Amino acid sequence: MGAGVAKGSGGGGGRRGRRRRAAPMADINVTPFIDVMLVLLIIFMVAAPMLTVGVPIELPETAANALPAEQEEPLAITMTADGRLLIQTSEVAAADLIPRLQAIAAERTSDKIFLRADGAIPYARVAEVMGALNAGGFNNIGLVTDAGGPTLDGNGG
DSSP states (O other), rough: OOOOOOOOOOOSOOSSSSOOOOOOOOOOOOOHHHHHHHHHHHHHHHHGGEEEEOOOOOOOOEOOOOOOOOSSSEEEEEEEETTTTTEEEEEOOOHHHHHHHHHHTOOSSSEEEEEEOOTTHHHHHHHHHHHHHHHOOOOOEEEEESSSOOOOOOOOO
């Protein structure tokens, strides 16, 4: 952001020994600042979608509508195809699932839990985890699926 020097409007005339001093320029050049801001904006726009962290699983597709949004992000329990259980992104043993959830739920206002299960997992295992959640006092459970799946009348998908 450079400040320049403005030359006086004299054509070299006037007295010999006296020279006019150059007055400092009062304008600030903001062009480099704007260039840097635009580059940063582009970098953040490109990088922002990559910041979402998740566990890659193949969710089953259904014709169900999405649940309404909440003020607080619900807890997400993920069941991977290889049998791992995760709370948000941290892995937890099956025996520690309910005690860890109860400790986390004591600090939250929302009792909503999203259960994300890979489509390759047998239904009995998903039902087992849902039963354990229900027995642990968690009754507000939402199953996460991908939209656009088949409907019972065969018109979806």
